[in-house]
Amino acid sequence: MILVQLGLYFALLSLLTFGGLGPVIPEMQRYIVDVKGWMTPGDFMQLFAVAQTAPGPNVLVTSLIGYRVAGVAGSVVALLALCVPTAAIAWSTSVLWERFRESPWRRVAQRALTPLLVGLMLAAGYTIATPHAPDWRLWLIALLTASGMTTTRVNPVWLLVGGAVLGGILL
């Protein structure tokens, strides 16, 4: 039963993952933590952190959530539920893509989507960095990482390592 819930929820969520997984992170946390109570916000943040250290697409965080909630079967169900519906869309759209290449609506939609994605990415940053009550140490690490990422061209992996070291010192 829990596998079915997990699968249906991630399949629905996958249709909203414009711009990757980041923008849907707050929604995922709201459902998993607030609505279902499958884990604490602190657990969610830590699973997110573990997934960040892995290579590959960041959708892998869904397999960790699935694993935590329902074991290995949960991890497979969550990952496939998040990927298969959008894969089907990608499959069919690549056929239509050429036809709409010159359509002015493509531009209108692109412009409409950008501010949404910015707002949702900010919400993702806030949600992850504020698992419980606001904590200036977590916000400091997040802001230092953000400024490192915007002002230098260093591989983000090193920024995560820096965050881990700072976490070890401050927390």
Next chain:
Amino acid sequence: MVRTAGAANRLDTIDPTPPRTLWELFVGFLSIGARSFGGVLPAAHSIMVEKRRWLAPADFIETCALCQILPGPNIGNASIVLGRRWFGIRGAVVAFLGLFALPYLWVLTLAVVYMHWGARPSVSAVVTGAGAAGAGLFIATAVKLGRPIAGKPAALALIAGCFVLVAIARVSLVIVMPVALTVGMLFSARGRL
């Protein structure tokens, strides 16, 4: 994605050859998955355009643009689109499995290790710090994406609206997304974005 214009031009003059066998496709995507620490696109570009020369640079950028507009993980979509183009449904499945195989094993192993050791305060502090840094990466992406539209009041209103509804009021995205997209399309069609 493309490192320098010079390199792109040089690669443009070489005819790309798509993978010849399903095995070659699988190994190619396997190495993209294995090498993509800190971002998949640079690894995808380096393997598919520079090393294996499956795609011309312009073709790579065009495929990325399509996959960015669609919902879903960009590179996951790219594995489906390209696998299908080269080998039909078998290609799509093989490319997708190749891409996810190693990162999936990695993340699951880490999770098992983490559940074993995660209760220790020192481990928990380090992992929490990495999580906060991950939050910072999202903020940085938002800043980069938002810079070109920061001067437009309609865009700022939409950004603030989405943030408050989702992060503070914690309204479901299933409600916020269609509403915000409708408002965005109205603004956008009137040239306000």
